[in-house]
Amino acid sequence: MGNIYTRDIKRIGQQIYELYKDQITTDYEKNKELVKQVVDVYSKKVRNRIAGYITRKAKQASRPVEVTEQQEELEE
Incomplete structure (x- = not known):
C-alpha cells in the first residue's frame, strides 16, 4: 500500500515538477x-x-535508466 496524496498536493506537485x-x-x-x-x-x-x-516523482523518473544499465551489464 502506498501513500495517498490529496488532489491538491498532486496538482501543485505536478505543476512544480513541470516548471522546475x-x-x-x-x-x-x-x-x-x-x-x-x-x-x-x-x-x-x-x-x-x-x-x-x-x-x-524524480526518483521514479530516474529509475528506468538505472534498470536499463543493469540489464546491459547482465547481458555482457
Whole structure:
C-alpha cells in the first residue's frame, strides 16, 4: 500500500515538477527548500507533502535508466 496524496498536493506537485524540472533532484531536503521558495504554502505539513511527492516523482523518473544499465551489464 502506498501513500495517498490529496488532489491538491498532486496538482501543485505536478505543476512544480513541470516548471522546475531542471532544479528538482532526488534529495528531499533540496526539494523542500525549492517548494518553500516557489510556493506560499499555508502549513509546513503541506509543504513537506508536496516536497515528498516531487522527490518520489524524480526518483521514479530516474529509475528506468538505472534498470536499463543493469540489464546491459547482465547481458555482457
